[in-house]
Amino acid sequence: MSTETMTGAELVLKALVDQGVEVIFGYPGGAVLPLYDELFKQNRLRHILVRHEQAAVHAAEGYARSTGKVGVVLVTSGPGATNAVTGLLDALCDSVPLVCLTGQVPTHLIGNDAFQEADTTGITRPCTKHNYLVKDVAQVARVVHEAFYVARTGRPGPVVVDLPKDVLVGKGEYVGPAKVKHKSYRPQIKGDLKAIEEAVALIAEAKRPIFYVGGGVVNSGPAACQLLNQFVKMTGFPCTQTLMGLGSFPGSDPLSLGMLGMHGTYEANLAMHGCDVMICVGARFDDRVTGRLNAFSPNSRKIHIDIDPSSINKNVVVDIPIVGDIAYVLEDMIKVWKARQIHVDGKALRAWWAQIEQWRTKDCLHYTQGGKIIKPQYAIQRLYEKTRDRDTYITTEVGQHQMWAAQFYKFETPGRWLTSGGLGTMGYGLPSAMGVQIAHPDSLVIDIAGEASIQMNIQEMATLAQYRLPVKVFILNNQYMGMVRQWQELLHGGRYSESYSGSLPDFVKLADAFGAVGLRAETVADLDGVIDQMIAIDRPVIVDCCVDSAENCFPMIPSGAAHNEMLLGPKDETDNAVSEDGMILV
Amino acid sequence: MVLQQQEIRRHTIAILVDNEAGVLARVIGLFSGRGYNIESLTVAEVDPREQLSRITIVTSGTLMVIEQIKAQLGRLVPVHKVSDLTIEGPSVSRELALVKVAGIGEKRVESLRIADIFRARAVDSTNDSFVFEIVGATDKLDAFIHLMEPLGLVDVSRTGVVAIARGPNPI
Ligand SMILES: Cc1cc2nc3c(=O)[nH]c(=O)nc-3n(C[C@H](O)[C@H](O)[C@H](O)COP(=O)(O)OP(=O)(O)OC[C@H]3O[C@@H](n4cnc5c(N)ncnc54)[C@H](O)[C@@H]3O)c2cc1C
Ligand SMILES: Cc1ncc(C[n+]2csc(CCOP(=O)(O)OP(=O)(O)O)c2C)c(N)n1
Ligand SMILES: [Mg+2]
Numbered sequence: 001m002s003t004e005t006m007t008g009a010e011l012v013l014k015a016l017v018d019q020g021v022e023v024i025f026g027y028p029g030g031a032v033l034p035l036y037d038e039l040f041k042q043n044r045l046r047h048i049l050v051r052h053e054q055a056a057v058h059a060a061e062g063y064a065r066s067t068g069k070v071g072v073v074l075v076t077s078g079p080g081a082t083n084a085v086t087g088l089l090d091a092l093c094d095s096v097p098l099v100c101l102t103g104q105v106p107t108h109l110i111g112n113d114a115f116q117e118a119d120t121t122g123i124t125r126p127c128t129k130h131n132y133l134v135k136d137v138a139q140v141a142r143v144v145h146e147a148f149y150v151a152r153t154g155r156p157g158p159v160v161v162d163l164p165k166d167v168l169v170g171k172g173e174y175v176g177p178a179k180v181k182h183k184s185y186r187p188q189i190k191g192d193l194k195a196i197e198e199a200v201a202l203i204a205e206a207k208r209p210i211f212y213v214g215g216g217v218v219n220s221g222p223a224a225c226q227l228l229n230q231f232v233k234m235t236g237f238p239c240t241q242t243l244m245g246l247g248s249f250p251g252s253d254p255l256s257l258g259m260l261g262m263h264g265t266y267e268a269n270l271a272m273h274g275c276d277v278m279i280c281v282g283a284r285f286d287d288r289v290t291g292r293l294n295a296f297s298p299n300s301r302k303i304h305i306d307i308d309p310s311s312i313n314k315n316v317v318v319d320i321p322i323v324g325d326i327a328y329v330l331e332d333m334i335k336v337w338k339a340r341q342i343h344v345d346g347k348a349l350r351a352w353w354a355q356i357e358q359w360r361t362k363d364c365l366h367y368t369q370g371g372k373i374i375k376p377q378y379a380i381q382r383l384y385e386k387t388r389d390r391d392t393y394i395t396t397e398v399g400q401h402q403m404w405a406a407q408f409y410k411f412e413t414p415g416r417w418l419t420s421g422g423l424g425t426m427g428y429g430l431p432s433a434m435g436v437q438i439a440h441p442d443s444l445v446i447d448i449a450g451e452a453s454i455q456m457n458i459q460e461m462a463t464l465a466q467y468r469l470p471v472k473v474f475i476l477n478n479q480y481m482g483m484v485r486q487w488q489e490l491l492h493g494g495r496y497s498e499s500y501s502g503s504l505p506d507f508v509k510l511a512d513a514f515g516a517v518g519l520r521a522e523t524v525a526d527l528d529g530v531i532d533q534m535i536a537i538d539r540p541v542i543v544d545c546c547v548d549s550a551e552n553c554f555p556m557i558p559s560g561a562a563h564n565e566m567l568l569g570p571k572d573e574t575d576n577a578v579s580e581d582g583m584i585l586v
Numbered sequence: 587m588v589l590q591q592q593e594i595r596r597h598t599i600a601i602l603v604d605n606e607a608g609v610l611a612r613v614i615g616l617f618s619g620r621g622y623n624i625e626s627l628t629v630a631e632v633d634p635r636e637q638l639s640r641i642t643i644v645t646s647g648t649l650m651v652i653e654q655i656k657a658q659l660g661r662l663v664p665v666h667k668v669s670d671l672t673i674e675g676p677s678v679s680r681e682l683a684l685v686k687v688a689g690i691g692e693k694r695v696e697s698l699r700i701a702d703i704f705r706a707r708a709v710d711s712t713n714d715s716f717v718f719e720i721v722g723a724t725d726k727l728d729a730f731i732h733l734m735e736p737l738g739l740v741d742v743s744r745t746g747v748v749a750i751a752r753g754p755n756p757i
Contacts, residue, residue, distance in 0.1 A: 121608060122611070125608070125611065125612060125615055126615055126619050129663070130663040131608075133607065133608070150663055154661075155661075182663075183604055183664075183666075184604060184663070184664060184665065184666040185663050308657075308661060309657040309660060309661070310654065310657035310658050310660070310661050312657070313589055313650060313653055313654070314654055314657075317589045317590055317650065
């Protein structure tokens with residue numbers, strides 16, 4: 001078999017099959033017709049036809065994040081590739097493993113401004129973990145296998161393989177995945193044992209410790225989450241999660257302080273500010289998390305476990321860096337901990353918890369659901385209560401609704417929460433939910449959306465119809481780009497420049513037009529019934545949940561402020577909440 | 587922590603990479619995209635059999651920035667090795683310049699005399715010009731070029747720095 005020659009297109013598909021791929025999200029065009037022709041002739045790979053290439057990438061992200069596999073995308077040259085760019089950068093920012101195959105004009109036309117030519121490797125270089133332009137059909141199989149290896153190992157990320165049309169029709173030999181070894185790329189998996197021992201010693205003497213855990217734990221996999229759970233419970237330390245880390249540690253566990261950062265809880269942020277030992281596991285000290293850097297956790301010694309050396313000491317200098325995969329590092333840490341029979345400082349820890357409990361009494365997520373108008377927080381809370389015991393996946397768009405979902409929906413296991421954190425891409429939620437539903441056909445998949453974001457990839461409702469994907473779109477319709485409106489209220493004197501969602505479509509009718517079911521909740525009395533109905537319908541549903549348009553998302557650490565300078569509610573909204581330095585920050 | 591020191595220093599970094607299309611663009615794009623500065627950059631294939639090229643970059647920044655630059659370079663997929671020659675023990679670095687000086691009479695003689703002191707060689711000469719070849723550390727080249735200015739300096743071409751660690755070990 002191995003010396004058999006095949007066309008480039010056949011080689012690509014065989015390599016995909018050998019990589020265990022089952023689903024491809026794509027959109028055809030001239031440059032990739034040979035691949036579509038091969039897809040037509042086979043039935044091992046399922047192709048999902050999206051309605052926009054950006055959505056293909058987000059769908060593959062949803063598929064990847066909810067399965068732990070590499071997501072696969074296929075788009076044509078030129079506009080197909082450029083439409084995919086936002087999705088690629090989204091996957092890069094959130095460390096999602098993808099392989100994106102792009103068509104390209106034939107090699108002899110490259111550089112000639114040919115029809116639908118784009119410098120795809122040039123354009124996507126800063127938006128991918130790595131990319132390839134395959135100029136020789138003999139390299140096709142090797143490159144595809146390498147692309148999967150690069151996408152899934154180390155810090156995962158998107159990889160583009162650009163395939164000129166002549167390479168797809170030319171003939172070459174196949175090599176299997178076992179025969180392909182990357183020349184240089186070998187991420188460090190095991191952590192340095194000396195550093196791990198030092199870290200354990202530091203943890204053992206901690207008096208006000210905290211675990212600060214992030215998306216890297218989810219990336220590392222279920223074993224890492226399991227080990228994290230075990231280690232946190234062994235120590236009895238508090239544990240806060242980033243937006244990307246939600247679900248890596250059970251959200252309803254008493255040791256969980258919830259999310260930290262700009263819209264994190266009071267107790268999480270004050271504990272970060274006041275801790276003496278910080279154990280950062282797979283999080284990257286993002287600016288949404290740290291607030292003003294020179295006031296970030298000023299009195300703590302910091303341990304940082306991360307597979308990517310460039311995440312370490314990037315924003316915050318740490319005392320004990322450990323480069324490695326979280327599952328391996330935590331396993332070693334627990335071993336050392338047990339071997340040394342370490343006991344934590346129980347007295348200090350009890351005092352620390354007493355302090356934290358006192359912060360908790362602030363009840364920082366408090367809101368008042370009075371009257372008939374639905375508060376957005378209440379809507380999420382009801383949605384949570386009614387879906388928490390089901391096999392549920394939640395995706396989101398970007399804005400206030402995303403933050404309320406993060407605050408009020410508690411995740412007990414990883415991979416159930418899919419959101420665009422690093423790039424903050426409006427339009428992520430619907431296609432991503434589509435990818436989740438493809439991977440988990442019998443699960444309840446809900447996109448918690450805003451009325452503005454949902455319009456960015458609303459065309460994917462047609463894809464849901466075509467593949468009978470019963471995704472639920474739950475729109476918190478506040479008639480504003482609420483997150484923008486909130487910043488304008490806080491920073492720009494309430495001048496709501498262009499943040500009103502004018503001329504909204506009738507979402508119920510829109511659902512109907514797309515073959516889905518449309519429901520509307522206008523008052524508090526409607527809410528539970530509408531949610532029940534939504535869950536019961538075995539088809540795509542759009543819920544237009546009309547919520548209070550004036551509500552703001554609290555707590556909030558304004559840009560340029562420190563963790564202990566949090567705004568807890570409307571009463572804290574003073575004119576000087578944001579400093580002049582803070583004005584220039586995003 | 588030393589990392590917190592704010593002093594900006596110049597570092598010479600050697601990078602061993604796969605000699606493949608786009609690799610230089612990756613390195614340069616990283617510097618421009620992240621706002622690091624490049625004072626000099628040289629690149630050439632050094633191992634034809636393994637198809638490896640060596641890039642030497644001179645850059646400057648605080649220690650934290652330099653560490654970040656090295657980590658960012660290290661995570662590029664075609665990069666095999668990153669070495670900070672400025673802090674990893676003693677190293678030798680050299681640059682070559684071709685310096686064109688046009689003039690006649692006393693200035694012409696003076697330029698030859700200075701070239702001699704700097705061990706620069708004339709590699710081209712006409713009745714009213716010289717091209718000098720000079721090899722050495724960057725500041726030696728700077729000094730030479732500076733001295734040539736009043737003597738009819740018209741053109742300069744420099745290679746940028748190449749550097750290698752002292753002692754028996756490879757990068
Ligand atoms: C409107 C808006 C508001 C936001 N507000 C907040 C907020 O209040 N709080 C908040 O937390 N975020 C917030 N975010 C998200 C924020 O922008 C960042 O995306 C997020 O904080 C990053 O999460 P993380 O640190 O867990 O890192 P991730 O982006 O998930 O990165 C994971 C880290 O783990 C490492 N890693 C990956 N795999 C492994 C492995 N196998 N082993 C070891 N390490 C690994 C990676 O190298 C990386 O350093 C907001 C986003 C938006 C759009
Ligand atoms: C593609 C894109 N464009 C612009 C933004 C900036 N932005 C962030 S939140 C937001 C408003 C979102 O409005 P909506 O979807 O209604 O959510 P809400 O905040 O009202 O819950 C905007 C415009 C973005 N994140 N992504
Ligand atoms: Mg809105």
